[in-house]
Amino acid sequence: MAMDQMAFDADTFARLAVELHDADGMDETVEAVVQFALQAEACSYAGVALVLRGQREIAAVTDPLVAEIYQLQFELGEGPMLTALTEGVAVQVQDVAAETRWPSWTARLAQYPIGSVLHTPMWANAQPIGVLSLYNTAPYAFSADDEAIAHILARHASVAVASARDDETMAAAVDARKLVGQAMGILMERFDLDDTRAFEILKRYSQEHNVKLRDVAQELIDTRKLRGSIDPAGS
Incomplete structure (x- = not known):
């Protein structure tokens, strides 16, 4: 060369x-x-x-x-x-x-x-x-x-x-955490829950409906509700 x-x-x-x-x-x-x-x-x-x-x-x-x-x-x-x-x-x-x-x-x-x-x-x-x-x-x-x-x-x-x-990948993970945090805030205010209980509700909904946690959070933020019902007292 x-x-x-x-x-x-x-x-x-x-x-x-x-x-x-x-x-x-x-x-x-x-x-x-x-x-x-x-x-x-x-x-x-x-x-x-x-x-x-x-x-x-x-x-x-x-x-x-x-x-x-x-x-x-x-x-x-x-x-x-x-x-x-x-x-x-x-x-x-x-x-x-x-x-x-x-x-x-x-x-x-x-x-x-x-x-x-x-x-x-x-x-x-x-x-x-x-x-x-x-x-x-x-x-x-x-x-x-x-x-x-x-x-x-x-x-x-x-x-x-x-x-x-x-x-x-990291940016997507950070974005997902932000969305979940916002959704938890909505549940905490609406049902007078602590952050642990709010997260458990989102997680349970995600598992029961086979929907990614990030998508559950996005739906709640966009519509202020989720398909079906949310039972804050559910186990």
Whole structure:
């Protein structure tokens, strides 16, 4: 790798680290990742696919055709991105037209201006959480240096995405606690209860009606009542 390219990459990754740190939530984080991939890599298009709560999700793309290619693999149940995601290994397709590992994918991809592909897995807590995907319109576009940079970029992305997921989970938990606290206050005022008894009522209602505690609280706050009846003296 040439010295000027190395300097460019160091500068790019330094700016990436700052931007990912400042990103507000999951969406901005993955958007920053794919935009930096266009600068740091020999790619025409980039995308990130994630596994969220057990579900595969197209998180960010630099062009709608990347989303189409992702969706194509979801529908076919095969393709290099799915292999990278499920096996946690980097997958490179040097010449899409000559690829034989995923015949259905190769045949369908002929409609897109894609010559070469590079998928790099993203990891958190020893589990694959997503894939950084790079596409070029020409075959044999990705060098060994490009693959090395992709791994570095994927590691940066993995840490940032994992952190964003933790932050969103924590924010949701804080929001839920606030809602439950408000709902408890309503019950305490209406039925002259202490906080322990008010919480027990909400919890019992949640269990009896198979509704999440957060949703029970939200319903009580929004409507000032709950479906059915509330028995403050119930056990």
